[in-house]
Amino acid sequence: MRRKVDVPEIEEEIEWVSKSEMKRDSLALRKLGETLVKLEPHELAKVPLDEDLAEAVELAHRLRGKHEGLRRHMSYLGKLLRLRDVTDIQKALAGFEHKTTVANVKFHKLELWRDRLIKEGDKGVNAIMSEYRQLDRQKLRQLARNGRKEMAAGLPPAAFRELFQYLKANIKEEE
Known part of the structure; x- marks a missing residue:
């Protein structure tokens, strides 16, 4: 005889996200990274960045003349931003825009x-x-x-x- 095992039902709904929406979100975060790179040093100091992001932005400043390297690095910066909660960064940038x-x-x-x-x-x-x-x-x-x-x-x-x-x-x- 087999025993019937109770499997608890997962009550969380998994939200389906289309590939196009994921690409749009990714592009938006990449543009956020480009905005961070364009900031002046005194403005950048006011944005809450962790150590990895700060280093990535600093490296992007050094790569300004190297087109292909900068493009790849901007993709990397977008990836770093996807792995983090960016609401504080967006609030700081909105303050600058205001x-x-x-x-x-x-x-x-x-x-x-x-x-x-x-x-x-x-x-x-x-x-x-x-x-x-x-x-x-x-x-x-x-x-x-x-x-x-x-x-x-x-x-x-x-x-x-x-x-x-x-x-x-x-x-x-x-x-």
Whole structure:
């Protein structure tokens, strides 16, 4: 007589993943590795990397001129990232992107103010002075007037740049 052995049923569901989805995930992690390699050293120091990943990124920096070697190494870096939980790394990179976006928005706003000052003259000066009281009205009027003269004469935009630099130095946004 044979004994019937109770085999415990596995209650976990095995999620089926297509080969295409695995390739997409792999490619995304490889791009994450490329992003890590493109970071500046001071930014890279803020990203939580373990020792193996840090060494791999450092080696990728040394392989920059060697095309095929760098390509293979980027694949290896993607493999290392597949073996790890990358949520902390992605959060750190998202923080860098947010700071860049905020800086771009501020830069664009300053450009708009500069263009408005040159285009509108005293109206623009009054508008910016109502929002930013710390600015020097006389300096703004002088820079805007010089910028208009340069544009009319077709000269290089020295006062245009100087006005932008003045705004950039004196307008501090709350972050």
